Amino acid sequence: MKKSVFVRIAAAVMAIVLCVCSMGALAGCTKTRSINVLVYGQYIDLDVISNFKKENGIKVNVDECDTPEELYNKAVNGDQSYDLICTSDYIIERFIKENRLSELNFDNIPNIKNIGEVYLEKSRSFDPENKYSVPHFWGTVGVIYNTKMVSEEDAKSWKMFFNEKYSGKIIMSNSIRDSFLVALEALGYSLNTTDKAQIDEAKQLLIKQKPMLKAYLVETEARDAMISGEAAMALVYNGEAYLAIEGDEEQNISGNPDLKFTIPEEGTNFWIDSWVVPTYSSNKADAEAFINYLCGVEAAKKNFEYIYYSTPNQALYNELDPEVQQDEDIFPSREVIDKGEVYHDLGADLDAYYSASWKEIKS
Structure with missing residues (x-):
């Protein structure tokens, strides 16, 4: 009799334990999947993120940086691990050299077909086999100037940034490579020079x-x-x-008709910012699902209309109004693309040299 009661009690306890375990397992199954993304500020329309979660059940946690160098340090030396990173061409080249990226599984990214071949071709300058990256935006670095303050003749050259008659009215980029671009182009040197004498000359010009x-x-x-x-x-x-x-209007940006954008005659940088998956990602397939979603025409359109940076999505470009397609402030000409120089990773020694020079300029 006592044994029978004991057996029934033991069976009941076991049933409760199994029930609790089953509920715990069920809760684990319904836990929201998520990916951690590192990207430049205001680079993804928030609707794209929320729509992706609705359609795929994957939450996107976004962390932002202002400059390529800040992003690199955060990705490599920060406390947070990221599943997906959007960064600049020369940073991606550095990541590849340092074996920090995973090869992408393009079976998970069928929408890669929407990316124009010219942008995949340009990407080979930093990702030779297109194994690690998918373009997000591209563009050029140029000058926006007030036509009531600056003459069209002055605006033809990067030397305008060193003209004393504009003293107090010049804005430079808070970026090492982009600020050195202005001085190097004005001096007639490559944006990727490895000659320290040329870098020093550019530094002195920026100090002046x-x-x-x-x-x-x-x-x-x-x-x-x-x-x-x-x-x-x-x-x-x-x-x-x-x-x-x-x-x-949607972003409450008023615009100014007195402004004009130009690319000086000496040349400029042609850049591509792309998505990559770091080797330490614990959610690679979900990261690739997000890349694929971003390459879809609908998401690409939302992102394009959010910041009006040049889209590499040829399928979207084909749907844009001809007026937009022909606006060279948004889509620079093929001549500008071909003439533009893509930044390259210059190696640890020169990277440190540029950084030390930048600190001297800013001090």
Whole structure:
């Protein structure tokens, strides 16, 4: 009798334990999947993120940086691990050299078919076999200037940034490579020079320029300063220039018709920002699912209309109004693309040399 009662009690306890375990397992199955993403500021429309979660059940946690160098340090030396990173061409080249990236499984990214061949071809300058990266945006670095303050003749050359008559009205980029671009182009040197004498010459030019500056600013800050008429010229990416000139009601950006964007005759940087998956990602398949979603026409359109940077999505481009397609502030000509120089990773020694030079300039 006692044994029978004991057996029944033991069976009941076991049933409760199994029930609790089953409930725990069920809860584990329904736990929201998520990926951690590192990207430049204001680079993804928030609707794209929320729509992706609705359609795929994957939450996207976004962490932002202002510059390529800041992003690299955060990805490599920060406390947070990331499943997906969007960064610049030369940073991706550095990641590849350091074996920090996983090869992408393009079976999970069928929408890669929407990316134009020219952008995959250009990407081979830093990702030779297109194994690690998928383009997100592309563009150029140029000058936005106020036509009431700067002559069209002056705007033809990067030397305008060193003209004392514009003292106090010049905005430079708070970015090492982009600021050195201005000096190197003005001096007739390559953006990827490895000659320390040329780097030193550019450094001295930037030191001499510093008292003439209004400020070193990141892209959105430079755009807003130009809209308000605070400066005569600013170093910006073409997408920010378009917004500064045309404005955008949804983002409450007024625009300024007195502004004009130009690429000086000496040449400029052609850049591609792309998605990559770091080797330490614990959610590679979900990261690839997000890349695939971003390459879809609907998501690409939302992102394009959010910041008006040049889209590499040829399928989307084919659907745009001809007026937009032909706007060279948004889509620079093939001549500009071919003439533009892609930044390359210059190696640890030169990277440190540039960083030390930048600190000297800013001090």
